[in-house]
Amino acid sequence: MHTAGVWVWRSLSRAPGGVGQDAEEAFKKTVEIDRLIDLLRHANPQELQKTVVENILAFNEGFWIRLAARTDTCKSEDDKKDYEELALSVMSIVDRIVHKTNEKIESSTDVLQGILKPVVDEKEEISWPPRDPEALKAMEEEVTQMEQEGQLDEGFLSEVNAQLRQAKEDGDKPGLVAMLQKVLQLYASRVLSKRSYAKRGNEVLKAEEFLEVLIKAPEEEWNKLLLDSMTFGKGDVSPEDLYAVIKKRIERTLIRTEGGSYQQRVLTEYLKGIQSRAEEIVQVFQGKPE
Template sequence: MAAKTFMAMPLTSSPPLLSTSSSSSHARLEVSFHCPGGFRSLLMRWGIGMYGVMGLRPFSSTSLKDLNRRRTLICAASQDAEEAFKKTVEVDRLIDKLRDANPKELQKLVVENVLAFNEGFWIRLAARADTCKSEDDKKDYEELAISVMSIVDCLVHKTNEKIDSATDILKGILNPVVDEVEEITWPPRDPEALKQMEREVIRREQEGQLDEGFLAEVNAQLRQAKEDGDKPGLEAMLQKVLQLYASKVLSKRSYAKKGEEVLKAEELLETIIKAPEEKWNKLLINGMTVGKGEISPEDFYAVTKKRIERTLIRTEGGSYQQRILTEYLKGIESRAEEIVQVLQGKQQQ
């Protein structure tokens, strides 16, 4: 890589290191590096005036207000200076770690601190280079800057490749239900196409392809379809993909047996989790006491809420996976409540 030199730049002159831009297909990460043309000093000179005390005079109420206002401004300035100092210390620690690291350690440090490489970092790096007494030390800082930016650049490209990969996976899943002219109809004209799509979801989930990147891609496409409002077939198709994913993941763990005892409410919930949405009504009516079953609505609500709690504990907070799985369970809960309300209303008539 050709050698580059860097100089400090004003904080407001450049965009953040990492920025996200979204399109109708998917979000991409774009990187902007600050690669100025030469290190220069950022020293700031302060002029301090001397005030002579000509004599003592009593304070008026106006003087007291002015004094209080000055004290407030001084406190605010002190807090800002303290925060700036703390940030400078943190950046210096990171720079020292990066300088002392070997190539393998450097890559790990950059990955762990990727969001720290903003304008403030480059300005501080330039300031430290300016204070170097030898040209060799300055060269070390230049080489460090080039190495860090090269690693960050690779990270961004990998992220974009991963997004492209998620798009290809989604296309592969939807391929059975999209006809030759890519016309989207829902439900598919061929019932076998839906089964093929389901098998594709199961296969790719078992292979570990349906990760957070994939779920983010599906959510982005679904959000765009809803905003457009003219693709109801695509919207229903993407919803089905998320339902199949949630059904597959939630079915991996069973709570229907406690020793030799079969917990009927848990068993009913797990049957519904595995079933297509269009069969939920029948299963709920046949399973609960308000219909033809033996499970009270209260017991069914209790096991559903318990499963939601377990899902929240076992998944990463704020992740797409957590949101999709809990929304699926809440959908079952809401459907049960609707059916109970309807059937109880009929019984009272």
């Protein structure tokens, strides 16, 4: 039976039209949904609400189908009841969030203004970086706080992207463009830093660990970190290994986020930005500029 299963899987992977790839993607999605369900099951009421807010885009049809399937396969009535109560709780939280969507979108401008307030001097032209280093730190703290409260949702990201697009079109506000890009970088860094893949059992995966250092670091520090940690500089992480873990992290991000969402775009662009910077440094170091 096991051998037959392996044969079927291999046959699918060779089938035309990407059937095997589709099956693999479906399996990965199921694994991610199961992880989320387990996380929700073991959360206390406060953690449950926070987890739902952080994963709001994950509660699609696939999630509810999987949750229903797990409920149906429970071996005890107690477990089944737990799942049913979990479903009701999650639906209630999601419903509250959905009903507040219009209000949230309307207040997204206020959230963005609150984040930018420490670095914006209303009396002077917008400049970047801010003259006061503490202002940038305050801005970072505001992003962290707003993200924890679930305020940095699709409505917020849409607002930032709209203002960024307008600022670029105007062409005379480079300070504002840089400021808004920084907001998106801080958001991406915060969200991507929540998950670590640097350990496999007791083994530390150096390339994964280094990627996580880059993810958390300000963009201005990437050059030094790359030179200090990669094989073309002073370190022991090869470009190929770094590119491989970036590719894997992008794949994980695509699986965990809603297709076409601003969140997906912001997170993947941030990771691609790290790779682009690494490629630039490699080319310069090897004396082969483009």
